Amino acid sequence: MKIRKTSLPDEIYSQIKGSIKKGEWAPGDKLPSENELSESFGVNRLTVRMALQKLNALGIVETRVGEGTYVTDFSFSKYIGEISDFYLEPEMLENVCEFRKALEIECARCAVERASVEDLRKLETACDQYDAICERLFGQPELDTDILEELIEADLEFHHEIVNLSKNTLYRYSFEVARESIYRYLHMILVKRIEDTESHRELLIRACAHHRDIYNAITNGDFETCKDAISEMIDYDAKL
Numbered sequence: 001m002k003i004r005k006t007s008l009p010d011e012i013y014s015q016i017k018g019s020i021k022k023g024e025w026a027p028g029d030k031l032p033s034e035n036e037l038s039e040s041f042g043v044n045r046l047t048v049r050m051a052l053q054k055l056n057a058l059g060i061v062e063t064r065v066g067e068g069t070y071v072t073d074f075s076f077s078k079y080i081g082e083i084s085d086f087y088l089e090p091e092m093l094e095n096v097c098e099f100r101k102a103l104e105i106e107c108a109r110c111a112v113e114r115a116s117v118e119d120l121r122k123l124e125t126a127c128d129q130y131d132a133i134c135e136r137l138f139g140q141p142e143l144d145t146d147i148l149e150e151l152i153e154a155d156l157e158f159h160h161e162i163v164n165l166s167k168n169t170l171y172r173y174s175f176e177v178a179r180e181s182i183y184r185y186l187h188m189i190l191v192k193r194i195e196d197t198e199s200h201r202e203l204l205i206r207a208c209a210h211h212r213d214i215y216n217a218i219t220n221g222d223f224e225t226c227k228d229a230i231s232e233m234i235d236y237d238a239k240l
Helices: 008-021 034-041 045-057 076-087 090-114 117-138 145-165 169-196 200-219 223-238
Strands: 061-064 068-071
Touching (some): 090 117, 090 145, 090 200, 145 200, 200 223
Antiparallel strands (some): 061 068
16 A cells, blocks of 8 residues: 655645644634744745645635734635535536435424424524515516525525524535535526516415425424425426
């Protein structure tokens, strides 16, 4: 077995990352200067700078010109969003419905068992926000593109809350990885349905009803009804 050689910048990167992970430097803390780090690690400044550049690229730290380098409050969803163009491929959109059904139905089952009153309030708020955007669209003869974008984001947020209610970190990460592909899919089918529908009001009323049925079922602890509502919604989305 070959022994993997690690470069000095990677060694420094790993040590700094490890210190941040252990909480030796918390979000908002300023790291020692390049000179101080180079002396501490016994390497030159260029090696330290290359390690910091890697940490910057991953969003773990942020270097501010003239101020220094600070630990960030790392956001997995933001990081995944930034690199989504590198892993999203057109054929992945064909897998969105299968993925959503598998993930959201299981998350709904967990939500029925684990959601607190406060959790349910968050889901209700997401449902109300979706309804409010639909109401803004009801009276428009031609749909405003910006409001459509808001509607898709509100739809995503509602389903994100269902995943959050599962209390399962890996489910949440899975949703974040797929979030951009789900967004693109929802955008595609919504635009297509509007083009093929004489009255978008009926389309929006149906969508609001789907969301409300899911919320009510989770609130009432009725997994079977919730499962049926999610399946009906996703199957309807798939019928283009």
